[in-house]
Amino acid sequence: MEEIVEVLVDTLLAGPEYQTFCKCKKCRNDVVALSLNNIPPQYATTQQNRERVYELYSKPDMRKWLNKRIISALHVVNKYPKHNI
Ligand SMILES: [Zn+2]
Numbered sequence: 001m002e003e004i005v006e007v008l009v010d011t012l013l014a015g016p017e018y019q020t021f022c023k024c025k026k027c028r029n030d031v032v033a034l035s036l037n038n039i040p041p042q043y044a045t046t047q048q049n050r051e052r053v054y055e056l057y058s059k060p061d062m063r064k065w066l067n068k069r070i071i072s073a074l075h076v077v078n079k080y081p082k083h084n085i
Pocket of ligand 1: 028081083
Protein backbone atom coordinates (compact mmCIF):
# COMPACT_ATOMS: atom_id res chain seq x y z
CA MET A 1 0.00 0.00 0.00
CA GLU A 2 2.72 2.37 1.00
CA GLU A 3 4.59 1.77 -2.25
CA ILE A 4 1.50 2.45 -4.32
CA VAL A 5 0.71 5.65 -2.43
CA GLU A 6 4.31 6.86 -2.77
CA VAL A 7 4.21 6.41 -6.52
CA LEU A 8 0.87 8.21 -6.77
CA VAL A 9 2.04 11.10 -4.57
CA ASP A 10 5.16 11.56 -6.70
CA THR A 11 3.09 11.43 -9.87
CA LEU A 12 0.65 14.04 -8.57
CA LEU A 13 3.41 16.34 -7.31
CA ALA A 14 5.09 16.19 -10.71
CA GLY A 15 1.86 17.24 -12.41
CA PRO A 16 0.97 20.80 -13.45
CA GLU A 17 -1.81 21.18 -10.85
CA TYR A 18 0.57 20.98 -7.92
CA GLN A 19 3.42 23.18 -9.10
CA THR A 20 2.95 25.58 -6.20
CA PHE A 21 3.01 22.85 -3.59
CA CYS A 22 6.12 22.32 -1.51
CA LYS A 23 7.96 19.27 -2.76
CA CYS A 24 10.56 18.91 -0.05
CA LYS A 25 11.10 15.48 1.39
CA LYS A 26 9.34 16.34 4.63
CA CYS A 27 6.13 17.55 3.01
CA ARG A 28 6.16 14.68 0.55
CA ASN A 29 6.53 12.17 3.40
CA ASP A 30 3.80 13.95 5.36
CA VAL A 31 1.47 13.62 2.39
CA VAL A 32 2.27 9.91 2.12
CA ALA A 33 1.73 9.38 5.86
CA LEU A 34 -1.49 11.38 5.94
CA SER A 35 -2.84 9.56 2.90
CA LEU A 36 -2.06 6.21 4.48
CA ASN A 37 -4.00 7.27 7.58
CA ASN A 38 -7.08 7.57 5.39
CA ILE A 39 -6.59 4.31 3.54
CA PRO A 40 -7.15 0.87 5.04
CA PRO A 41 -3.85 -1.02 5.13
CA GLN A 42 -3.27 -3.87 2.72
CA TYR A 43 -0.68 -6.25 3.98
CA ALA A 44 0.93 -8.30 1.28
CA THR A 45 2.85 -11.16 2.81
CA THR A 46 3.45 -13.20 -0.31
CA GLN A 47 4.35 -12.32 -3.85
CA GLN A 48 0.94 -13.54 -4.94
CA ASN A 49 -0.83 -11.29 -2.44
CA ARG A 50 1.32 -8.43 -3.57
CA GLU A 51 0.21 -8.82 -7.14
CA ARG A 52 -3.41 -9.04 -6.04
CA VAL A 53 -3.15 -5.78 -4.12
CA TYR A 54 -1.49 -4.05 -7.06
CA GLU A 55 -4.17 -5.34 -9.37
CA LEU A 56 -6.94 -4.18 -7.06
CA TYR A 57 -5.52 -0.67 -6.81
CA SER A 58 -4.86 -0.46 -10.53
CA LYS A 59 -8.57 -0.52 -11.24
CA PRO A 60 -9.78 2.92 -12.39
CA ASP A 61 -12.35 3.19 -9.58
CA MET A 62 -9.78 2.39 -6.93
CA ARG A 63 -7.30 4.78 -8.50
CA LYS A 64 -9.86 7.54 -8.38
CA TRP A 65 -10.65 6.74 -4.77
CA LEU A 66 -6.97 6.70 -3.83
CA ASN A 67 -6.20 9.91 -5.69
CA LYS A 68 -9.06 11.66 -3.92
CA ARG A 69 -7.57 10.77 -0.55
CA ILE A 70 -4.07 11.75 -1.61
CA ILE A 71 -5.25 15.07 -3.02
CA SER A 72 -6.99 15.97 0.23
CA ALA A 73 -3.79 15.08 2.10
CA LEU A 74 -1.81 17.29 -0.31
CA HIS A 75 -4.03 20.24 0.49
CA VAL A 76 -3.78 19.71 4.24
CA VAL A 77 0.03 19.52 4.15
CA ASN A 78 0.24 22.51 1.81
CA LYS A 79 -1.91 24.57 4.14
CA TYR A 80 -0.19 23.53 7.32
CA PRO A 81 3.40 22.60 6.49
CA LYS A 82 5.29 21.31 9.51
CA HIS A 83 8.45 23.20 8.62
CA ASN A 84 9.21 26.91 8.49
CA ILE A 85 9.75 28.39 5.08
ZN1 LIG B 1 8.11 21.32 2.51
